[in-house]
Structures are given as C-alpha cells and as structure tokens.
Amino acid sequence: MSKQLTPDICVIGAGSGGLSVAAAAAAFGVEVVLIEKGLMGGDCLNYGCVPSKALLSAGKKAFALKGNSAMGVSASGIEVDFGQANDHVRAVIAAIAPHDSVERFEGLGVTVLQNQARFVSPDCVVAGDAEIRARRFVVATGSSAAVPPIPGLSDVPYLTNETLFGLRAAPEHLIIIGGGPIGMEMAQAHRRLGAQVTVIEAQKALGKDDPELSAVVLDRIREEGVDLYEQTAVTSVEARDSKIIVHIEGAGNEPTSIEGSHLLVAAGRKPSVDGLDLEKAGITFDRNGISVDKGLRTSNRKVYAIGDVTGGLQFTHVAGYHAGLVIRSILFRLPISENRDIIPWVTYTSPELGHVGMTEAQARERFGGKVKILSADYSGNDRAQAEAATQGRLKLIAGPGGKLLGADIVGAQAGEIINLLSLAVSQGMKMKDLAGFVAAYPTLGELVRRAAISYYAEAPKKPWIRQAVRFLQVFG
Numbered sequence: 001m002s003k004q005l006t007p008d009i010c011v012i013g014a015g016s017g018g019l020s021v022a023a024a025a026a027a028f029g030v031e032v033v034l035i036e037k038g039l040m041g042g043d044c045l046n047y048g049c050v051p052s053k054a055l056l057s058a059g060k061k062a063f064a065l066k067g068n069s070a071m072g073v074s075a076s077g078i079e080v081d082f083g084q085a086n087d088h089v090r091a092v093i094a095a096i097a098p099h100d101s102v103e104r105f106e107g108l109g110v111t112v113l114q115n116q117a118r119f120v121s122p123d124c125v126v127a128g129d130a131e132i133r134a135r136r137f138v139v140a141t142g143s144s145a146a147v148p149p150i151p152g153l154s155d156v157p158y159l160t161n162e163t164l165f166g167l168r169a170a171p172e173h174l175i176i177i178g179g180g181p182i183g184m185e186m187a188q189a190h191r192r193l194g195a196q197v198t199v200i201e202a203q204k205a206l207g208k209d210d211p212e213l214s215a216v217v218l219d220r221i222r223e224e225g226v227d228l229y230e231q232t233a234v235t236s237v238e239a240r241d242s243k244i245i246v247h248i249e250g251a252g253n254e255p256t257s258i259e260g261s262h263l264l265v266a267a268g269r270k271p272s273v274d275g276l277d278l279e280k281a282g283i284t285f286d287r288n289g290i291s292v293d294k295g296l297r298t299s300n301r302k303v304y305a306i307g308d309v310t311g312g313l314q315f316t317h318v319a320g321y322h323a324g325l326v327i328r329s330i331l332f333r334l335p336i337s338e339n340r341d342i343i344p345w346v347t348y349t350s351p352e353l354g355h356v357g358m359t360e361a362q363a364r365e366r367f368g369g370k371v372k373i374l375s376a377d378y379s380g381n382d383r384a385q386a387e388a389a390t391q392g393r394l395k396l397i398a399g400p401g402g403k404l405l406g407a408d409i410v411g412a413q414a415g416e417i418i419n420l421l422s423l424a425v426s427q428g429m430k431m432k433d434l435a436g437f438v439a440a441y442p443t444l445g446e447l448v449r450r451a452a453i454s455y456y457a458e459a460p461k462k463p464w465i466r467q468a469v470r471f472l473q474v475f476g
C-alpha cells in the first residue's frame with residue numbers, strides 16, 4: 001500500500017448519512033477520511049429524493065395547467081415535453097451537487113478517496129492504494145433496489161431508481177412492480193407527464209401508512225388514470241417484439257397479462273454490503289442490513305453503521321439523524337439511543353401523505369383503550385376552501401393524559417404540516433399544547449388546533465365542570 005492513513009474517523013459512503021458525519025466532524029477540527037465509490041451525494045441526490053421530487057414537481061405543474069378551470073382560470077394549448085422535464089431534473093441535481101462535492105469536502109479539511117472500500121481486518125479498511133486505520137469507522141453505504149426473484153425478470157430490460165431518471169421521452173406504457181412510496185410517486189409523476197401507467201402491488205399499496213388516509217391518495221391516482229392492481233402477484237415476465245409482457249395473478253378481475261414499453265422495479269431495497277468484506281471486521285449483518293444496537297454500534301465496537309444500510313426506516317432525514325447521534329457519541333462520548341418513535345415521513349404524491357410517531361395500530365397495542373383518535377377534515381378549514389384543496393384529513397393519535405403519540409395527514413401541504421407535529425411528538429407535547437397555541441389565520445396549520453381542541457369536546461357536558469362554571473358566575 002502506498003498510502004497509510006490514520007484519521008480519527010473513517011466514513012464509508014458519501015450519501016446523506018456519510019456526508020453529514022464527515023462535515024460535522026471536520027467542523028470540529030477532527031481528522032476524517034471519507035470514501036465514496038460512486039457519485040458524491042449518494043442515492044438521495046443522484047437517484048432518489050432529489051430527481052423524484054423534481055419530476056413530481058414537473059408533473060404537478062402539467063396537471064395544474066391541464067386540469068383546473070374551477071377558479072375561473074384556464075389555459076389552452078398545453079404541451080408537456082418530457083425531455084424538458086428531465087432537463088429540470090438534471091438542473092436541480094446540478095444546483096445541489098456542489099454542496100456534496102469532493103471540492104467542498106476537501107475545502108472543509110476532509111480527505112476524500114474516490115474508490116471502493118473494504119475491510120481487511122477489524123481495524124483496517126483498504127480503498128484503492130490507501131490503507132486506513134481509524135479510531136472509529138462509520139459505515140454509511142446505503143441501499144439499492146431489491147430485485148425480486150420473478151421468472152424471466154433477469155432476461156428483460158428493466159429500470160430501477162438508478163436508471164429511471166435517465167429517460168428522455170415519456171414511456172408509452174410504464175409498468176411498475178411495487179406500490180410503495182417509490183412506485184406510487186413515480187406512477188403519478190409519469191402519468192401526469194403523459195405516460196400510460198400500471199402498478200402491480202403484491203400486498204397493499206402504500207401499506208406502511210394509515211389505510212384510511214392512503215386510500216385517499218390511491219383513489220386520486222386511480223382517478224388520474226393509473227391502473228393499480230393490489231394483492232396481485234407477478235408470476236413471470238417476458239420480452240416480445242420490443243415490448244415487455246408481465247404475467248399477473250390476483251384475486252379480482254384483472255387481466256392475466258399486461259403489455260408495456262418499460263418496466264420499473266420498485267419492490268423495496270437491499271442493503272449495500274457487497275464487497276465490504278464485513279466478515280473480516282467481525283461485523284454481523286443479514287439480508288435486512290448491518291445489525292446495530294440502539295447506539296448504532298455494530299458487533300465490532302470500533303464500527304458504527306448508519307442510514308439505509310442498517311435496514312430500519314430508510315429516509316434521508318433518518319440518515320441525517322443517525323449522523324448527529326454518532327457525532328455525539330464519537331466526538332463527545334455522550335450516550336446515544338435511536339428513537340424511532342419521533343421519525344416523520346412524507347410521500348410526495350398529490351395529495352401528500354405524512355406520518356410521524358406511532359401508527360394507530362402501534363399506539364393501540366401499547367396503550368389499548370386509552371388511545372383517542374382526533375381528526376379534522378380539510379373541508380372544514382377556510383384556507384383549504386379558498387385554495388379549492390378540500391380533499392384531506394388530519395388525524396392525531398393521543399395517548400394517556402392527552403400525550404401526542406403520532407399523527408397522520410393526507411392533503412395539500414401535508415409534508416409541511418407534519419414538521420410541526422414532528423416537533424410536538426419529539427418534545428412530548430400534549431393536546432393542551434396543540435390546542436393552546438395561536439395559529440395564523442387562514443392557514444392549513446389550523447387543522448392541528450382544530451383536531452386537538454376536539455379532545456376537549458366532552459368537557460362542556462361534564463356535570464362537575466358545568467357546576468364549577470355556575471359557581472363562578474355567583475361572583476359576578
């Protein structure tokens with residue numbers, strides 16, 4: 001080896017998690033080596049959140065222009081140029097890329113190695129011609145599309161999130177395997193930009209969200225012309241005359257085969273552990289990812305693992321949250337413990353679908369009959385009426401003593417409103433806090449107060465409260 005490096009921290013993977021660790025450690029003057037084998041910025045910037053949200057945004061524009069004359073505003077001669085929508089995707093990535101670049105990180109004092117990393121022993125990693133012995137290692141290698149073992153799939157050309165955003169023309173007919181967040185976001189974006197779209201989901205589409213609220217999204221996507229088959233198995237796939245034929249079997253009256261021009265596999269993720277030689281470092285892992293304790297330590301005490309590769313909740317903000325925790329542990333030696341009960345997520349369909357904290361099912365399992373569900377409909381909100389965005393609902397999950405355990409929202413700006421509730425969950429707030437703050441009028445955020453106030457709906461009927469009010473009236 002020509003280079004021997006002995007930094008304080010060696011980070012493997014320059015995606016959302018790894019970059020956050022490297023930037024924070026460098027800010028404190030700690031010596032960091034950051035190793036990346038692909039594009040700086042990882043999945044989120046290059047093949048995930050950023051391109052998908054940019055494409056969804058283009059689809060939203062197209063849909064708004066084409067569809068809405070409800071407020072006396074209409075447009076004619078609308079054209080969608082998929083290539084230009086793709087230019088927008090590229091431009092957004094290019095605008096953000098400098099923030100994640102090698103140049104920026106070297107400017108922060110980080111040593112960046114652009115190579116594949118692998119462990120050669122419990123305390124040594126090799127990348128290209130460099131051998132790195134660090135006090136601590138952080139594995140942040142992310143995940144990639146899991147490809148299900150469907151007969152014929154490996155013999156046909158299929159897209160994943162790594163190739164989808166390279167398309168310069170709208171697919172004539174995009175068939176998507178998997179109705180999770182990737183499948184449903186991309187179904188709506190492509191439909192709105194001119195493609196015929198079919199989604200095949202083995203179980204329940206958007207199955208990790210509140211079923212009542214996700215149904216609102218799925219109904220809307222179906223209304224927009226996407227064919228969605230749930231509880232349907234893909235039995236085999238074949239290519240015929242430059243078309244892709246997907247054979248399916250479900251419980252309903254769906255066709256037995258579907259012919260499409262393109263196939264997207266969005267059927268979940270697999271952790272990126274191949275080639276890391278984790279065994280040589282004594283790091284335990286399985287098909288879900290690297291095993292970590294609540295302090296994000298692996299079975300090798302020198303090595304932490306964060307983000308998607310740990311197989312938990314797979315979001316950019318979770319990778320960032322993990323990064324903050326390991327920085328506290330490595331730099332300040334503070335005890336850390338991952339708390340999954342405070343994590344929000346948002347699916348950026350129209351309408352948006354947001355969640356934070358416990359689901360209703362989790363709350364009922366833990367607190368039984370002490371759980372109360374409080375809701376407010378968008379139709380009862382003045383701003384939603386003014387914006388003609390009345391389709392939606394907010395649900396608060398209250399536990400013993402009115403403590404906010406979780407929340408779900410479907411509707412316009414759900415992704416923004418959920419942040420307020422994320423703060424409330426993380427701070428252990430109660431219904432009295434959410435009912436007691438002053439919300440600006442008219443805003444969608446008033447839905448939070450509206451739902452929280454309903455926690456006290458029974459109060460005016462309680463005899464002792466009525467008696468107390470009458471008693472106080474005696475004093476004039």
Ligand SMILES: Cc1cc2nc3c(=O)[nH]c(=O)nc-3n(C[C@H](O)[C@H](O)[C@H](O)COP(=O)(O)OP(=O)(O)OC[C@H]3O[C@@H](n4cnc5c(N)ncnc54)[C@H](O)[C@@H]3O)c2cc1C
Pocket residue numbers: 012013014015016017018035036037038039040041042043044045047048049050052053115116117118140141142143161182272275276306307308309314315316317318319348
């Ligand atoms: C289509 C799509 C849309 C998404 N949308 C959202 C969203 O809207 N919001 C959200 O919060 N999340 C979203 N996600 C999830 C989000 O992208 C991931 O949770 C996030 O990128 C995980 O960050 P990470 O740091 O764990 O891994 P990554 O960002 O994947 O980074 C891992 C990096 O490690 C590198 N690497 C791997 N192995 C090695 C090795 N041996 N040596 C050196 N380098 C290595 C990889 O090349 C990669 O750059 C989306 C994902 C997809 C696919």
Ligand SMILES: NC(=O)c1ccc[n+]([C@@H]2O[C@H](COP(=O)([O-])OP(=O)(O)OC[C@H]3O[C@@H](n4cnc5c(N)ncnc54)[C@H](O)[C@@H]3O)[C@@H](O)[C@H]2O)c1
Pocket residue numbers: 148150177178179180181182183185200201202203204205206207232233234266267268269313314315345346347348
């Ligand atoms: N807005 C966001 O924050 C956002 C957007 C996209 C992705 N993500 C992240 O990326 C992760 C991966 O997304 P995803 O949608 O690929 O995964 P997912 O695991 O959430 O959903 C995959 C879906 O595919 C289905 N499926 C699996 N095998 C199948 C088969 N053979 N045939 C038909 N259906 C099959 C599953 O039942 C499931 O509903 C998400 O869990 C999320 O953490 C987040």
